Amino acid sequence: MKRNRIALYIDLLFCLVIIPLAIMLLPVDRWIANDTGILISLISYVYTLYFVYRLICLPKLFMQKKYLHIAILLIILVSITVLLTYLPIPNNHPNDSAEQIIIRKNIRRQTIWFFFLIVTGFSLAIELTFELFRQILSLQAVEAEKNKAELALYKAQINPHFLFNTLNTLYALVLSGSDKTESAFIKFSGILRYMYSQSDFELIPVERELDYIQQYVDLQKLRLNHHTQVNLSLEASNKQILIPPMILITFIENVFKYGTSSDTDCSAHISIRVNEERLTLETENSVMRRREDGICGIGIANCRKRLDLLYPNRYELRTEETDGKYTVFLNIQLK
Secondary structure, eight states: OHHHHHHHHHHHHIIIIIHHHHHTTSOHHHHHHHOHHHHHHHHHHHHHHHHHHHHHOHHHHHHTTOHHHHHHHHHHHHHHHHHHHTSOOOOSOTTOOHHHHHHHHHHHHHHHHHHHHHHHHHHHHHHHHHHHHHHHHHHHHHHHHHHHHHHHHHHHHHHHHHHHHHHHHHHHHHHHTOTTHHHHHHHHHHHHHHHHHSTTOSOEEHHHHHHHHHHHHHHHHTTOOTTEEEEEEEEESOTTOEEOTTSSHHHHHHHHHHSOOSSSOEEEEEEEEEOSSEEEEEEEEEOOOOOTTOOOOHHHHHHHHHHHHHSTTSEEEEEEEETTEEEEEEEEEOO
């Protein structure tokens, strides 16, 4: 719609400003007196030529490799232009010499070709510009669809990763015969409902995400004993601030996966602060276990890729291990 308005403004500019100004360069008063028919034919020809170019769109035909169509169109337009130069000159001055008549013919011929080149150049320049914009918009649309598909893939990979770890927690509770098992399954069912109810949304209110994180932390606490102390802090200046779903869960998941113990005293701290401008996540946990292969898991890698797509050059992610403590700092600029 916006591009159509711009095209309309350009057409009006050309038809109401540029062409009239160009025609005023001619000796209009003399042409009206002596060559009225020629002047009317020239004006009609100029406007018709312009709208033919705008309708046909030569750059688009060129992109489609329709070279024969372009050649035929140019031959027809050039032929019409040549025929226009051969229109008879009115005999309003019978005393004009043959040399004066030739001069008048040459001036008319040069004028017609001048307007042909002006209209052709202007039209091609406009169409090339619009075609360039069309190509840019097309590439942006393709890139957006690609990013959307990649985001869907990363979310699909995160969910099974999360489910696998949570099922391990439930399995441990069942094996231990804990009286917390029923409560754990209730919380797990609530988490599942959240995961699949938000899967089609690109953004959700932060209130829902924080409630989901609270449920996840509560579920993890059910399998922990007094050796692990968990501190969770959730703050949101506005509960309706929109953020991508499940953008933080992998970091919190890793706190419980690698930073808890059932026989050694340890602690885990999780802080999430959200305001209109930014989202900040900070975690610190004791390093109680490591991956056997020593390689970073797919969860963190997917989070980085997802952040790159959602917030390019608008986030900071730092991880550090010092004196047996592993810390994560994530700062996302929301606006």
